[in-house]
Amino acid sequence: MITNADIQEISGTAGNFSVKVLRRPRYVDEAKCTGCGVCSQYCPVTLPDPHNQYLSPKKAIDILYTQAIPSKYFVNPDYCLFLNRQECKQCTRACQTGAIDFDQKPEVAVYHVGAVILSAGFKQSDPARIKAYRCKDSPNIVTGLEFERISSASGPYMGKILRPSDSEKPGRIAFIQCAGSRGSASGNSYCSSVCCKYAVKDAIVALEHEPDLDITIFFMDMRMHGKGLESFYERAKESGIHFIRSRVSEVRRDPQTEDLILKYVTEDGSLHQDIFNLVVLPMGLEAPEGNFTLAKAAAVELNHHGFCRTGLFDPLFTSREGIYVAGGFRGPMPLPDSVMQASGTAACVTELLAPARGTLISEKTFIEERPVKQEPLRIGVFVCNCGKNIAGVVDVEDVKKYAATLPDVVVSTDNLYSCSEDTQVLIKETVVNEKLNRVVVAACTPRTHEPLFQETIREAGLNRCLVEMVNIRDQCSWVHAHEKEEATQKSKDLIRMAVAKARLIRSLDEPVIDVIPRGLVIGGGLAGMTAALSLAGQGLECYLVEKTAKLGGNLHNIHYTLEGENPQDYLKTIVDRVRNHGLIHVFMEAEIESVNGFVGNFQTVVKSGRGPEKKTVELQHGAIILATGAMAFRPDEYLYGKSGHVILQHELEERLASGSFVPTGDDTIVMIQCVGSRDDSHMYCSSICCSMAIKNALKIKEINPSANVYVLYRDMGTYGFHEAYYTRAREQGVVFIRYDRDKKPEVAEVDGRLRITIKDLLIDNDVVIHADLLALSTAIVPQRDDTLERVLAMPRSADGFLLESHVQLKPVDSYIDGIFICGMAHFPKPIDESIAQAKAAASKAGILLARGHVRVEPIVSSCDPDKCIGCGICEYFCPYNAIKMTKKGKLKKAEVIVAACKGCGVCASYCPARAISMGRFTDEQILAQIEAFGRN
Numbered sequence: 001m002i003t004n005a006d007i008q009e010i011s012g013t014a015g016n017f018s019v020k021v022l023r024r025p026r027y028v029d030e031a032k033c034t035g036c037g038v039c040s041q042y043c044p045v046t047l048p049d050p051h052n053q054y055l056s057p058k059k060a061i062d063i064l065y066t067q068a069i070p071s072k073y074f075v076n077p078d079y080c081l082f083l084n085r086q087e088c089k090q091c092t093r094a095c096q097t098g099a100i101d102f103d104q105k106p107e108v109a110v111y112h113v114g115a116v117i118l119s120a121g122f123k124q125s126d127p128a129r130i131k132a133y134r135c136k137d138s139p140n141i142v143t144g145l146e147f148e149r150i151s152s153a154s155g156p157y158m159g160k161i162l163r164p165s166d167s168e169k170p171g172r173i174a175f176i177q178c179a180g181s182r183g184s185a186s187g188n189s190y191c192s193s194v195c196c197k198y199a200v201k202d203a204i205v206a207l208e209h210e211p212d213l214d215i216t217i218f219f220m221d222m223r224m225h226g227k228g229l230e231s232f233y234e235r236a237k238e239s240g241i242h243f244i245r246s247r248v249s250e251v252r253r254d255p256q257t258e259d260l261i262l263k264y265v266t267e268d269g270s271l272h273q274d275i276f277n278l279v280v281l282p283m284g285l286e287a288p289e290g291n292f293t294l295a296k297a298a299a300v301e302l303n304h305h306g307f308c309r310t311g312l313f314d315p316l317f318t319s320r321e322g323i324y325v326a327g328g329f330r331g332p333m334p335l336p337d338s339v340m341q342a343s344g345t346a347a348c349v350t351e352l353l354a355p356a357r358g359t360l361i362s363e364k365t366f367i368e369e370r371p372v373k374q375e376p377l378r379i380g381v382f383v384c385n386c387g388k389n390i391a392g393v394v395d396v397e398d399v400k401k402y403a404a405t406l407p408d409v410v411v412s413t414d415n416l417y418s419c420s421e422d423t424q425v426l427i428k429e430t431v432v433n434e435k436l437n438r439v440v441v442a443a444c445t446p447r448t449h450e451p452l453f454q455e456t457i458r459e460a461g462l463n464r465c466l467v468e469m470v471n472i473r474d475q476c477s478w479v480h481a482h483e484k485e486e487a488t489q490k491s492k493d494l495i496r497m498a499v500a501k502a503r504l505i506r507s508l509d510e511p512v513i514d515v516i517p518r519g520l521v522i523g524g525g526l527a528g529m530t531a532a533l534s535l536a537g538q539g540l541e542c543y544l545v546e547k548t549a550k551l552g553g554n555l556h557n558i559h560y561t562l563e564g565e566n567p568q569d570y571l572k573t574i575v576d577r578v579r580n581h582g583l584i585h586v587f588m589e590a591e592i593e594s595v596n597g598f599v600g601n602f603q604t605v606v607k608s609g610r611g612p613e614k615k616t617v618e619l620q621h622g623a624i625i626l627a628t629g630a631m632a633f634r635p636d637e638y639l640y641g642k643s644g645h646v647i648l649q650h651e652l653e654e655r656l657a658s659g660s661f662v663p664t665g666d667d668t669i670v671m672i673q674c675v676g677s678r679d680d681s682h683m684y685c686s687s688i689c690c691s692m693a694i695k696n697a698l699k700i701k702e703i704n705p706s707a708n709v710y711v712l713y714r715d716m717g718t719y720g721f722h723e724a725y726y727t728r729a730r731e732q733g734v735v736f737i738r739y740d741r742d743k744k745p746e747v748a749e750v751d752g753r754l755r756i757t758i759k760d761l762l763i764d765n766d767v768v769i770h771a772d773l774l775a776l777s778t779a780i781v782p783q784r785d786d787t788l789e790r791v792l793a794m795p796r797s798a799d800g801f802l803l804e805s806h807v808q809l810k811p812v813d814s815y816i817d818g819i820f821i822c823g824m825a826h827f828p829k830p831i832d833e834s835i836a837q838a839k840a841a842a843s844k845a846g847i848l849l850a851r852g853h854v855r856v857e858p859i860v861s862s863c864d865p866d867k868c869i870g871c872g873i874c875e876y877f878c879p880y881n882a883i884k885m886t887k888k889g890k891l892k893k894a895e896v897i898v899a900a901c902k903g904c905g906v907c908a909s910y911c912p913a914r915a916i917s918m919g920r921f922t923d924e925q926i927l928a929q930i931e932a933f934g935r936n
């Protein structure tokens with residue numbers, strides 16, 4: 001990892017680049033610095049901390065933030081006394097490892113690489129540009145980032161919500177949306193995509209910290225597109241956060257009280273004034289100045305907003321071959337999209353460099369595992385503060401002292417962040433120095449963090465299974481946020497139970513299993529075809545199974561795009577490429593009959609074709625990519641299906657594209673948004689329908705500028721750069737009228753025309769529109785396939801879409817190892833996002849297939865053949881087909897297929913002979929936990 005560095009030039013061509021990098025001096029030898037921080041304690045110079053948004057001080061030698069990687073200190077050359085005046089050197093004297101090195105000079109290094117990924121991120125736009133809010137007048141007008149730091153445990157006020165002017169708790173907080181976005185006066189014309197979401201999140205977090213806060217969010221449209229976010233917004237409303245649809249025209253400081261007076265205009269045109277103690281501006285995101293330097297050095301093109309120029313069908317490609325782009329350098333976007341794009345670019349690189357794959361790998365080596373069986377028990381307990389996340393509720397000091405009193409516990413300590421790099425070092429050192437042979441980490445969820453702690457103790461010479469995690473965050477500080485004593489007591493109970501179990505845990509083996517280097521992609525739409533092509537591009541063979549008679553899915557319904565591209569041309573090209581690629585085997589009109597096996601070793605029976613072409617084959621493959629897509633919801637309201645004048649939005653597109661409907665100047669076309677979306681039937685924003693409506697409205701105006709177009713909407717969801725098309729539609733005379741969820745438009749057919757009544761909130765009166773055509777923007781709902789559901793039993797979210805293993809950080813991994821998800825099967829999304837996610841899924845599957853083996857988690861069940869009576873109950877009940885009865889002599893005995901076993905424990909619970917025990921959850925261990933629970 002090369003930090004503190006700038007790219008100066010990228011020369012060469014795809015597959016063979018030379019990258020010239022300027023490495024600025026850190027003045028600290030990274031190899032020697034242990035990150036102990038003593039230097040910083042002795043440094044006499046303080047400066048405002050940029051990480052804490054300049055709200056607290058830091059030292060001239062410091063670390064960027066607690067979880068910075070690498071966890072190494074650096075000297076700020078603008079403030080250091082020695083570098084500026086040749087005095088001081090306190091840090092040199094304080095550092096025990098001799099890591100301070102003032103002789104370091106800037107260095108230029110040249111690296112030879114085959115491909116480059118640009119992921120240089122975005123920056124928050126400058127609040128001072130919004131003249132009407134006079135941000136410089138008051139310290140109590142803070143940006144969203146400042147507020148994030150204010151409410152953070154590692155922030156300037158240690159997680160207490162205080163206002164900067166007087167460090168008092170603000171009773172009333174206002175969030176003002178679209179600050180720095182969606183308007184040239186405030187900064188940028190586009191929508192920054194993330195600010196609505198993070199404002200609602202910050203408001204909820206603030207309320208969790210201080211339940212009596214009075215919070216109001218002033219907004220224009222709430223843009224909560226994305227999985228689970230609409231429900232999150234509903235939750236915010238239920239928790240008492242006020243939402244006022246308005247434009248805030250002025251923010252003025254009251255010099256007497258330091259409060260802020262807001263003037264705002266609501267939808268009905270009336271002017272209001274209100275007083276708040278703190279104002280938060282969740283600022284929009286924009287291209288940092290560095291983008292221009294980087295783009296010049298890499299010789300790639302930027303768009304007119306200063307972000308990387310990409311194409312709709314090549315979302316991860318820059319204008320220069322071999323150089324790819326992910327995340328904020330491409331434009332403002334939320335976290336899961338950045339993660340998907342990052343994985344997607346990895347697939348692009350792998351495709352480009354496929355022949356070189358695996359040629360530079362060196363296996364990580366571990367020190368030999370310490371045999372602990374004969375050792376007396378020595379347990380170490382590490383309690384995490386998680387900043388204020390845990391420590392804000394649970395009395396960590398008390399819990400730590402309590403843990404020290406438990407049997408066989410020889411070390412009990414606490415850490416600010418147990419997952420930070422420095423804590424891993426500390427855990428390793430403690431294991432070695434204190435000769436620990438069992439470790440208990442009381443922190444957050446094992447689902448995300450257990451592998452980290454397992455790796456840490458393995459690096460210290462212990463078997464991975466000798467660590468137990470206790471979730472005192474989700475199960476204590478979060479669910480009992482307002483019951484501090486109970487949360488602390490529960491933490492103690494859980495730790496006591498974990499220690500009781502830890503006394504009985506033992507070292508377990510991790511079997512290594514070969515992987516069949518072929519993939520199976522289910523669904524031949526845009527995402528499925530993209531994933532198959534990417535796997536094939538990586539040199540990996542794959543099967544593509546499509547249930548209908550043609551490849552392309554929903555892409556067949558898209559005839560033009562907002563960006564002006566031709567989807568049908570692209571569809572033809574990609575179908576040809578799939579059909580003609582030697583490594584892709586396509587099965588059409590195909591149905592999955594059964595899926596057996598486990599990660600790396602699946603057997604899938606596919607029935608395909610019709611009539612004499614019909615065949616059934618069994619495919620052997622190592623990974624599965626699910627790309628089964630989604631479709632437009634067919635509603636039973638607004639006369640859909642009853643009147644020939646009422647159609648769906650994509651049906652309107654079809655008519656406009658084919659010329660079967662040519663709008664005249666007399667025609668009135670009405671569109672209703674959010675039909676079946678964002679209500680009790682489907683509590684999510686379908687993300688793409690607002691852009692589709694704008695696209696069709698603009699197409700109508702292009703064909704006939706005199707045609708009348710009305711869009712009846714709840715919130716216009718044209719996020720990102722699509723905002724420009726919304727503006728263009730208004731400029732071209734498309735009329736937008738808003739309605740509320742509980743006051744939907746009414747549609748009747750009168751004398752062969754439609755009569756649409758809507759309450760116009762601006763004039764507070766009903767408006768009647770006589771329309772010739774009504775296009776409904778309906779929800780996008782998942783494709784459900786009973787057979788596939790039965791054979792794969794994939795978990796789904798409350799919305800019915802396939803569930804990813806972590807909504808933010810693992811958006812393409814499913815809950816089942818070796819199965820990945822992408823495209824609209826995951827959630828509704830536009831073309832470019834489906835392509836990026838399909839590439840990401842192919843990247844993940846490609847890693848598994850190319851590696852050639854998997855390690856099986858030692859959580860699995862095992863059967864004691866001496867106790868097994870051969871009844872076969874376990875085989876019958878195992879939901880993963882992970883148990884086979886095999887003949888051993890005259891008797892049948894249960895045998896576990898370790899790679900298929902998920903450790904669910906069903907077999908163990910049914911076995912009448914108690915012959916089955918679970919790797920890390922034996923009866924003995926669980927009973928010990930129960931007994932410890934009762935020993936309060």
Ligand SMILES: Cc1cc2nc3c(=O)[nH]c(=O)nc-3n(C[C@H](O)[C@H](O)[C@H](O)COP(=O)(O)OP(=O)(O)OC[C@H]3O[C@@H](n4cnc5c(N)ncnc54)[C@H](O)[C@@H]3O)c2cc1C
Pocket residue numbers: 522523524525526527528545546547548550551552553554555557558560561562590591592627628629630631632650688692695780783785788822823824825829830831832834
């Ligand atoms: C009505 C509509 C209009 C849209 N308009 C736009 C637009 O204007 N601009 C834009 O950017 N995006 C638009 N989109 C989004 C765009 O269509 C998607 O991003 C993209 O096409 C998704 O591709 P996909 O492969 O994930 O899903 P799909 O296109 O749904 O493809 C899924 C495929 O899987 C197959 N399948 C399903 N179940 C099985 C099974 N069990 N076994 C085998 N095969 C199966 C289906 O038959 C289908 O071929 C629109 C989407 C819809 C629904």
Ligand code: SF4
Pocket residue numbers: 384385386387389390416417418419420443444445449473
């Ligand atoms: S280990 Fe978990 S609880 Fe501790 S800091 Fe990391 S995320 Fe927070």
Ligand code: SF4
Pocket residue numbers: 225673674675677678684685686687688689690691715716717777
């Ligand atoms: S029409 Fe679709 S994209 Fe627009 S707000 Fe409603 S659900 Fe979201």
